[in-house]
Structure formats: C-alpha cells, structure tokens
Amino acid sequence: MTVHRSENGFTLLEVMVALSIIATVLVTMLGTHLLSLNLSYKHREQTMLAILARQKMQEIFTLPFDEVASDSGDFGPNHPEYEWELDVENADIDNLKKVRILVTTADSEFELMTELANTSTE
Numbered sequence: 001m002t003v004h005r006s007e008n009g010f011t012l013l014e015v016m017v018a019l020s021i022i023a024t025v026l027v028t029m030l031g032t033h034l035l036s037l038n039l040s041y042k043h044r045e046q047t048m049l050a051i052l053a054r055q056k057m058q059e060i061f062t063l064p065f066d067e068v069a070s071d072s073g074d075f076g077p078n079h080p081e082y083e084w085e086l087d088v089e090n091a092d093i094d095n096l097k098k099v100r101i102l103v104t105t106a107d108s109e110f111e112l113m114t115e116l117a118n119t120s121t122e
Helices: 012-061
Strands: 071-075 079-090 096-104 109-117
Touching: 012 079, 012 096, 012 109
Parallel strands: none
Antiparallel strands: 071 079, 079 096, 096 109
C-alpha cells in the first residue's frame, strides 16, 4: 500500500515555525512601540518644563531690578502639577544678580540659570 502525499500544502511543523517567527517579530515590535511611547512622554514632559521655566524667566525680566527676590509657587490651574522655585543671589559684581529657576513635577525637573544686571540709569 502506498501513501500519496500532496505537495501543495504545508506541514504542521512548517506552520508552527512560521507562527513562532511571526509571534517573535510582533512581540519585538510591540516592545519597541511601547519604548517609543515612553520616550515620547518623557520628551513632552521635558519640553513643558523648559517652556514653563522660560516663561517664568521672562516674568522675572519684567520686574524692576530691586524687586527680584527668591520665591516659589506653582503655575496655577493651567498647570497645577508643575511647581517653580526661584533662587536669587547677589553676584560678585555690583548691580548683578544670579538667578536660578527650578521647575519640577512629580518625577522630573528642569533648571534654568542666568545673571540679571541693573540697567537703570538712576
């Protein structure tokens, strides 16, 4: 008795190997996608911290030189999860202040530093 084998189909072993390769590729792609989403969130967070720090620094630049002093607070109802801390020190040179702004959230922080000069001609 002879067994006739069809040459048109796949064997069970071939199907299982193909499925394992596809599963491995899909798991790898899913992991890469999740990593990409995580990095995207962290970059968004760092960008928001930088924007808020720069905004606060611009507010400092509008104040008279003698009114610039250390302070802290938050960004109100628009960004309640972000807090800022302003440290102001007199520099070694007269009419110059060192200004440091630290913006923080629960898991990130961003620091911006500059020097502010008294440009009034009194």
